[in-house]
Amino acid sequence: MAAEKPRPRLAVWKFASCDGCQLSLLDCEDELLAVADAVDIAYFQEATRGTISGRYDLSLVEGSITTAHDAERIQEVRRRSRKLVTIGACATAGGIQALRNFADVQEYASVVYARPDYIRTLATSTPIADHVPVDFALRGCPINKRQLVEVLAAFLVGRRPVTPPHGVCIECKLKGAVCVMVAHGTPCLGPVTHAGCGALCPSYDRGCYGCYGPKETPNALSLSAWLAALGMDERALQRVYRSFNADAEPFRKESERHGG
Amino acid sequence: METATRRILTSEGLDGLLAALKRRGYRTVGPTVRDQAIVYDDIGSIADLPGGWTDEQDGGHYRLVRRGDAALFGYAVGPHSWKKFLHPPTLRLWRAARDGDAVQVVAEAPPEQPFAFIGVRGCELRAIEIQDRVLLAGQHADTPYRERRRGAFIVAVNCAKAGGTCFCTSMNAGPKAAAGFDLALTELADRPGGVFVVEIGSEAGRLMLADLPQRAATEGEIAAAEGVVERTAAAMGRAMRSDDVRELLLRNLDHPRWDAVAERCLTCGNCTMVCPTCFCTSVEESSDLAGGETGRSRRWDSCFTMDFSYIHGGAVRASARSRYRQWMTHKLATWFDQFGSSGCVGCGRCITWCPVGIDITEEVRAIRDSEQR
Ligand code: SF4
Numbered sequence: 001m002a003a004e005k006p007r008p009r010l011a012v013w014k015f016a017s018c019d020g021c022q023l024s025l026l027d028c029e030d031e032l033l034a035v036a037d038a039v040d041i042a043y044f045q046e047a048t049r050g051t052i053s054g055r056y057d058l059s060l061v062e063g064s065i066t067t068a069h070d071a072e073r074i075q076e077v078r079r080r081s082r083k084l085v086t087i088g089a090c091a092t093a094g095g096i097q098a099l100r101n102f103a104d105v106q107e108y109a110s111v112v113y114a115r116p117d118y119i120r121t122l123a124t125s126t127p128i129a130d131h132v133p134v135d136f137a138l139r140g141c142p143i144n145k146r147q148l149v150e151v152l153a154a155f156l157v158g159r160r161p162v163t164p165p166h167g168v169c170i171e172c173k174l175k176g177a178v179c180v181m182v183a184h185g186t187p188c189l190g191p192v193t194h195a196g197c198g199a200l201c202p203s204y205d206r207g208c209y210g211c212y213g214p215k216e217t218p219n220a221l222s223l224s225a226w227l228a229a230l231g232m233d234e235r236a237l238q239r240v241y242r243s244f245n246a247d248a249e250p251f252r253k254e255s256e257r258h259g260g
Numbered sequence: 261m262e263t264a265t266r267r268i269l270t271s272e273g274l275d276g277l278l279a280a281l282k283r284r285g286y287r288t289v290g291p292t293v294r295d296q297a298i299v300y301d302d303i304g305s306i307a308d309l310p311g312g313w314t315d316e317q318d319g320g321h322y323r324l325v326r327r328g329d330a331a332l333f334g335y336a337v338g339p340h341s342w343k344k345f346l347h348p349p350t351l352r353l354w355r356a357a358r359d360g361d362a363v364q365v366v367a368e369a370p371p372e373q374p375f376a377f378i379g380v381r382g383c384e385l386r387a388i389e390i391q392d393r394v395l396l397a398g399q400h401a402d403t404p405y406r407e408r409r410r411g412a413f414i415v416a417v418n419c420a421k422a423g424g425t426c427f428c429t430s431m432n433a434g435p436k437a438a439a440g441f442d443l444a445l446t447e448l449a450d451r452p453g454g455v456f457v458v459e460i461g462s463e464a465g466r467l468m469l470a471d472l473p474q475r476a477a478t479e480g481e482i483a484a485a486e487g488v489v490e491r492t493a494a495a496m497g498r499a500m501r502s503d504d505v506r507e508l509l510l511r512n513l514d515h516p517r518w519d520a521v522a523e524r525c526l527t528c529g530n531c532t533m534v535c536p537t538c539f540c541t542s543v544e545e546s547s548d549l550a551g552g553e554t555g556r557s558r559r560w561d562s563c564f565t566m567d568f569s570y571i572h573g574g575a576v577r578a579s580a581r582s583r584y585r586q587w588m589t590h591k592l593a594t595w596f597d598q599f600g601s602s603g604c605v606g607c608g609r610c611i612t613w614c615p616v617g618i619d620i621t622e623e624v625r626a627i628r629d630s631e632q633r
Pocket residue numbers: 531534535536537591603604605606607608609610611620
C-alpha cells in the first residue's frame with residue numbers, strides 16, 4: 001500500500017480585522033470535516049492553539065496592515081508560506097479602517113481613546129498586497145463561505161478558483177432577481193461591484209453596498225450620475241463609496257469626486 | 261376560411277386550459293407578479309396571472325401600476341424571457357465521481373416534464389425561433405436546449421398594450437403572434453367576464469382546445485381582436501429603422517458615438533442577460549475538497565465581461581467601447597451573416613433594464629443622423 005500523502009499545511013493569519021472572514025471558515029459546517037481531512041490546519045487561532053513553526057503550503061490572511069509590528073509580521077508570514085491568499089475586504093483593500101486614510105489619524109485617536117498616547121499605529125490602513133506578493137485575493141466583507149471552499153478546493157488540485165470578477169448584476173440576472181434600481185428606484189452599487197455574494201442584498205430588496213469592492217472595469221462615474229438622478233446628494237454619493245472598500249482605487253477616486 | 265377557426269374561451273375556459281395542460285403532464289409557466297415586476301415562473305391557475313396589472317417602462321425604468329380593470333395580459337414584457345427555461349441561466353452538464361480505480365461520468369438528466377408556456381408574445385415567438393436556429397440548426401445541436409424545447413406547448417398572446425420601450429413593429433416581430441404557437445389568444449379586456457379570441461396554430465392546439473368549454477367567435481369579436489393588435493402596433497414606445505441597419509453599423513465601426521456610449525456604459529451585461537436572443541455561455545469546472553468528485557456546468561455569459569474575450573495574455577475586448585460595439589453590431593448586423601436574420605426582435609428589454617437607460621434605438625438613430633448631416 002502506498003504511504004499516505006502528507007496533507008498540505010494550512011495557516012490562517014489575522015491582522016487588523018474583525019475576525020468575520022476567519023469565522024466564515026468555521027461557518028462551513030457541512031464542509032468543515034472535508035476541509036480538516038484535506039488539509040492539516042497548522043495555525044488557526046480562532047479554532048486551535050496553533051504555534052508558528054515551519055512552513056505552510058497555504059496561508060489565508062485576514063486583515064490589513066495598520067501597525068509597524070504587523071508590517072514586519074506579514075513579511076514573516078510570506079516567508080513561511082508557499083501560497084498566500086488574502087481573504088476579505090480588509091486584507092484586499094484595507095477594510096473599513098482605511099477610512100483613516102482620508103483623515104488625520106492623530107485626531108481620530110484623540111477623539112476615540114481616553115489615552116491616545118498608548119496608541120501606536122500607522123497613519124494608514126493598507127492591503128496585504130502593498131507589503132508582500134499575494135497569490136490570490138478572495139473578496140468580500142465578509143467572504144462567502146462557498147467561495148472560500150472553492151478557493152481551497154482549487155488550491156488542492158492546483159487549478160484557478162472560479163470567482164468571476166464581473167459585476168453583481170450578472171448574479172442578479174442568473175438567479176432571476178428583479179433589478180431593484182430599475183424596478184424600485186433603489187440606489188444600488190451592483191453594476192460596479194465585484195460578484196461573489198450571490199446578489200444577497202438585491203435578493204432582499206436592498207441595493208448593493210459594495211462589500212466585494214470594485215469589479216473588473218467599473219464605471220463608477222456613470223453610475224454616480226444615475227444615482228444622483230435617483231436623488232442621492234453629493235454627501236451621500238461620497239459616503240456610498242466609502243465603506244469596507246473605501247480605499248480600493250476606483251471607489252476612492254469616485255468618492256473623492258463628491259461631497260466637496 | 262382562416263377566421264372561421266377563431267374560437268372563444270372565457271376566463272373559466274382559460275383556467276380549464278391550464279388545468280388540462282397540467283393533467284397532461286406539462287409544467288405550466290407564465291407571467292406572475294413578484295418583487296414589483298412581472299416575471300415568468302410556475303403558475304397553477306389564472307389566479308397566479310398578473311390580473312389588473314400593467315407596467316410603465318422607459319430607459320432604465322420599470323414600474324408596476326394598476327390598470328383599473330381585471331385584464332390578465334394587459335402589460336408588456338418584463339425582465340424575464342422564456343430563455344430562462346429553454347436555455348437555463350446555470351446548468352450542470354455532467355459530473356464525474358471516483359469509483360474505486362474507475363471514474364463514473366453521469367450526464368445531467370433532462371427535465372422530467374415538457375413545458376407549457378402561457379402568454380408568449382409575438383416578439384418572444386420570434387426570439388424562440390431565432391434561438392432554435394442558433395442552438396439547434398447546423399451540425400452541433402445543443403442537447404439541453406433540444407431537450408427543453410422538444411414538446412413545449414405554446415400559448416401565445418397578442419399584445420393589447422405596447423410597452424414604453426417596445427419596437428417590435430420596427431423589427432417585423434409583432435405585436436401579432438405570427439407563427440410558432442399552438443394556440444394564440446387575444447384578450448378583449450373591455451368585455452365582462454373575460455373574453456379571449458383563440459387562434460389555433462397546430463394540431464396539438466386544436467386537440468387541446470376541443471376538450472375545453474368554448475364556442476365559435478362572432479364576426480364582431482374577430483374584428484375587435486384585430487382592432488386590439490392594430491391599436492397596439494400604432495402605440496409602440498420606440499422605433500428603429502431596420503432595413504439597412506446592418507450596412508449602417510458596419511460602415512461606422514469607428515464612429516465617435518461608440519466613445520460617447522462607452523462613457524455611459526457600465527459594462528454590466530444586463531442588456532445581454534435580459535435579451536431573449538443572446539445565447540452566450542461560459543463553461544466552469546468544479547472539483548470537491550476530497551478530490552472524489554468533479555463537475556462541469558455552464559452559465560450565461562456576456563460579451564460585456566472581460567473573461568468572455570480572454571485568450572492567453574488578456575482580454576481581446578478590453579475597452580467598454582469595443583464591448584458595447586460588439587453587442588450592438590452582433591444584434592443588428594453580424595447576426596445576419598451568422599444566422600440569416602437580425603438578432604433583435606424589438607422587445608425593448610435591453611433599454612428598460614439597462615441601469616443607466618442606454619437605448620439601442622437611440623444609438624442607431626445617432627449614428628444614422630450623423631450621416632445625414
Ligand atoms: S436587443 Fe434589446 S430590444 Fe432587441 S431583442 Fe434584445 S433585448 Fe429585445
